[in-house]
Each structure stands twice: as structure tokens, then as C-alpha cells.
């Protein structure tokens with residue numbers, strides 16, 4: 001498939017070429033380097049994820065959202081100090097404004113850490129997921145999918161490292177032994193229920209790499225470097241991949257983290273997506289990549305927003321995003337952190 005056969009100006013990358021013979025791999029790396037500098041969003045094929053797993057995840061997600069509200073509320077996020085679980089539409093905020101989507105968030109399955117006065121606050125993120133009793137097949141499916149998209153994102157990160165003139169494992173310290181694996185299944189209801197078209201407000205993703213699966217309804221939009229908003233519609237068999245703020249920071253702005261958002265679908269329609277955010281091991285600090293001279297001259301520097309500080313310690317960064325996006329969970333479980341530097345006033349918040 002050529003890049004012109006998809007209905008968008010965003011590029012399409014066949015990640016299988018990274019594993020082809022040396023000539024093909026090096027052509028691929030050259031193209032990826034150009035793409036990465038110009039776009040923080042692209043489509044990938046050749047990812048090797050079983051199409052049956054993908055369709056099962058989408059159909060089972062739809063069945064989850066079709067459960068009675070009381071079943072979904074049994075695993076509401078506000079019950080989890082670790083920011084896991086279900087949120088109704090309007091319960092998450094981007095730039096202080098409500099997002100009109102309902103969603104189930106999971107992350108790496110974990111055991112809670114005992115929290116004392118000297119425990120780093122980000123350890124509160126570690127803990128178990130919440131799963132619906134009424135749909136037992138959701139857990140094994142989403143955990144299998146989470147493992148697969150983790151593999152794909154690490155593969156993309158390795159290709160990015162090579163495209164930046166680094167060894168393949170340049171980012172290994174962020175994903176070994178354990179990356180952060182936030183996975184959201186999402187339903188965007190039609191606009192008549194929502195009374196606003198903010199599915200998700202404009203934001204940059206806060207992690208390293210996002211792998212997004214869209215069902216059949218469009219709505220995702222991306223702001224390009226010259227300030228034009230373009231559509232990133234669903235393309236069967238592909239994922240949309242976008243590079244996040246931490247990668248922008250690690251490359252001093254050579255790699256872009258594009259601002260994007262989702263328009264709520266029209267009345268009567270609904271949109272489904274599954275978003276996976278590869279973040280780093282919480283006790284890592286962001287690596288700074290020393291780019292080769294010819295790439296260094298194309299560094300943009302980073303546009304750090306003083307109202308939305310990026311902390312170099314990963315766990316603190318992730319906790320900040322979660323506290324801002326989920327004020328109800330913050331009030332219920334982390335009131336002691338409110339008003340501290342963990343929660344500077346909101347600006348271009350990530351949609352976590």
C-alpha cells in the first residue's frame with residue numbers, strides 16, 4: 001500500500017520493513033527519520049497483531065459499554081486510588097473542560113504499595129485493575145491485547161532509536177523491566193447527548209508512544225506543524241501511532257508531539273476506540289538523546305508550558321496527569337496532594 005491510498009495526509013509506515021534485510025531496513029530508517037521530524041502522527045501496518053484479537057477487543061468493548069450503568073459503576077474509577085476503572089462521559093477533563101466519552105482504564109496489573117509519609121507519591125499509581133463481573137471475558141482479552149500493543153510500541157520505539165542514529169536499545173531503561181501500560185477502551189456518544197462537540201479536548205499525549213485502534217467512525221483530528229487541523233480517519237488493518245511529550249523532551253524537540261483532539265460524533269452515531277499509551281517505568285528519569293550533528297541542527301527545542309510543567313521523573317509526571325484529568329479520584333484518595341506542586345494550574349493538559 002502506498003501512502004496515497006489512505007484518506008489522509010498523514011504518512012503510512014510498514015513497520016515490518018524494520019525487520020527486513022539490511023538494504024530495506026536502511027531505506028525504511030531513512031524514511032522514518034524524515035517522517036518523524038515532520039509528523040508526530042502516522043499510521044502503521046505490518047504490526048503483526050492478530051486481526052481476530054483486534055475484532056474481539058472491539059466487539060467485547062462494545063458489549064462492555066452496553067452493560068447496564070449500574071454494572072459499569074461497580075468498577076467506577078473513583079473506587080480505585082490507582083486510577084483504574086470506568087468513567088462516565090463528562091467525568092474526565094482536558095484543559096479543565098469536560099470530555100464527552102465514557103471509558104474503562106486499565107494499566108499494568110500490580111499489587112498496591114503501602115503508602116507512608118516518605119513514600120514517593122507516584123507509588124500510589126501501582127495496583128490492581130478493576131474488571132466487570134458481568135463480562136468475565138473482557139479481562140483476558142484486554143490483557144492479551146495490552147501485551148501485543150506493548151510489543152508493537154517497543155518495536156516502534158526501537159525503530160525510532162535507530163532513525164535517530166542511536167543503538168536499537170537506546171530507550172531500554174524506560175521499558176525494562178516494566179513500562180507503564182495504560183490502556184483505555186473508549187466510547188464517544190453522539191453529540192445530542194453531549195451538548196458539546198468535545199469528545200476529547202486538544203492535548204498532547206504525555207507518554208512516549210501511543211498506539212490507537214479506531215473502529216469505523218471518524219473524529220480524530222491532528223494539528224500539523226503549520227497549524228492546520230487534519231483528519232486521521234480509521235483505516236482498516238492499521239493503527240494510528242503518535243509520539244508523546246516524553247519523546248519530544250528526550251530528543252529536544254526533533255521528534256514532534258502533535259496536538260490532537262476528538263470531535264464527538266453526530267447525533268445518533270457513536271464512536272469506539274482503544275488507546276494504548278506506552279509510558280516509562282515510573283522510577284526512570286527521561287533519557288536525553290545526544291543526536292548526531294546532522295539531526296541536532298534540526299532540533300526545535302521543546303515548548304515547555306510553564307503552566308503544565310513536565311517533570312523529568314516519570315512517575316511524578318504520570319501522577320500529575322492523572323490527578324488533573326480525574327479530579328474526583330484526586331479528591332477521594334489523594335486530597336493530601338492537592339494544592340502541592342503535583343497539580344499546577346491547568347493549561348494544555350494531556351487527556352490521561
Ligand SMILES: O=C(O)CCC(=O)C(=O)O
Nearest residue numbers: 186200220262273275351
Ligand atoms: O479516541 C481517539 O481516537 C483518541 C483519544 C486520545 O487522543 C487520547 O485518549 O489521548
Ligand SMILES: [Fe+2]
Nearest residue numbers: 204205260351
Ligand atoms: Fe491523545
